[in-house]
Amino acid sequence: MALNRKVGFFQGLKYQGGGPMLSWMLHRITGLGILAFVGLHVISSFFMQQTGSNLAAFINTIYEHWAFQIFVAFFVLFHALNGLRIAILDIWPKFLTYQREALWLQFSIFVPVYGLTVFFLIQHSLAGG
Amino acid sequence: MRARIVQPGWSFEYVMWIFTRISGLALILLAVFGVTGALIMGARTQMDLPTLMRWSFFPYPNHVVSSNIPDVAVGWATAYWQIMQMLIIFFAVSHAYNGLRVVLEDFIGQSFSKPMLRGLILLLWMFSLIVAVYVILAS
Numbered sequence: 001m002a003l004n005r006k007v008g009f010f011q012g013l014k015y016q017g018g019g020p021m022l023s024w025m026l027h028r029i030t031g032l033g034i035l036a037f038v039g040l041h042v043i044s045s046f047f048m049q050q051t052g053s054n055l056a057a058f059i060n061t062i063y064e065h066w067a068f069q070i071f072v073a074f075f076v077l078f079h080a081l082n083g084l085r086i087a088i089l090d091i092w093p094k095f096l097t098y099q100r101e102a103l104w105l106q107f108s109i110f111v112p113v114y115g116l117t118v119f120f121l122i123q124h125s126l127a128g129g
Numbered sequence: 130m131r132a133r134i135v136q137p138g139w140s141f142e143y144v145m146w147i148f149t150r151i152s153g154l155a156l157i158l159l160a161v162f163g164v165t166g167a168l169i170m171g172a173r174t175q176m177d178l179p180t181l182m183r184w185s186f187f188p189y190p191n192h193v194v195s196s197n198i199p200d201v202a203v204g205w206a207t208a209y210w211q212i213m214q215m216l217i218i219f220f221a222v223s224h225a226y227n228g229l230r231v232v233l234e235d236f237i238g239q240s241f242s243k244p245m246l247r248g249l250i251l252l253l254w255m256f257s258l259i260v261a262v263y264v265i266l267a268s
Contacts, residue, residue: 028232035225064179073178080160083153090150121178 019103023082030079037063037072066125073117081110145227152220159217160185166210186217211265218261226254 015021041063044056062068085106089095095102167184230250237243 028228031225031228032232035229038221038225066178069178072182076182080153080157084157087150087154117178124177 020099023103023106026078027082027086030075030082033075034079037075066121070118070121073121074114077110077114077117081106145231149224149227152224155220156186156217156224159213159220162213163217166205170205186221187214214265215262218265219258222254222257222261226250226257 017024040059044053044059044063047053047056048060063072085102089099089102163184163186164181167181230247233246234243237246
């Protein structure tokens with residue numbers, strides 16, 4: 001059941017929802033993003049294997065490029081960690097009192113793991129791997 | 130403020146709400162299994178990020194074959210990993226299409242396009258599952 005919103009996108013961004021709102025938005029964006037690029041990867045792999053299409057091979061080359069992997073890693077890692085936080089808070093609603101702290105905990109895991117991933121991706125690419 | 134306690138009925142939305150949580154947790158667990166299997170089978174020094182993703186989310190011989198691990202098909206082409214792949218595919222595809230449905234229904238509201246959308250997503254879901262099982266068993 002959808003509400004009849006008369007609020008534009010940028011007007012909605014001004015709503016003072018803070019971290020939980022932004023992570024809710026990012027969860028949706030990253031989820032749709034994963035669906036889009038995994039779907040595209042599956043389709044292009046199918047055509048690469050069955051018809052030897054050059055376009056499909058090109059799409060898969062981009063998909064495995066280290067610069068694109070920086071985005072893929074962000075999408076997958078953020079969606080997984082944020083989903084884990086949501087699931088834990090929904091299973092034990094008592095912890096909802098500490099939901100801002102949970103968000104801080106999530107980012108204190110996300111930032112070093114993602115930072116290290118990006119660091120190694122760039123280091124690997126500069127080393128010519 | 131204390132939340133009102135409501136006993137939810139087993140409606141479609143409630144079941145899918147629970148399923149989203151369970152499948153999300155299951156996917157994280159299965160990804161850990163996949164990476165553990167890869168490490169046991171000798172991926173300790175040859176693992177880069179695309180390879181890690183392949184092992185995490187679809188440990189399937191033709192999928193991980195472009196990595197440097199020798200004899201990758203021997204370890205992975207077993208019934209155990211085929212069942213794991215099917216579980217991952219089932220949870221991932223269902224989670225993804227349900228998420229797509231939830232997001233789209235937030236925008237379209239109650240109208241004629243809602244049952245059309247649900248039907249389309251149901252067809253896509255079944256098609257994806259059938260193709261995935263075919264790919265896994267034909268490998």
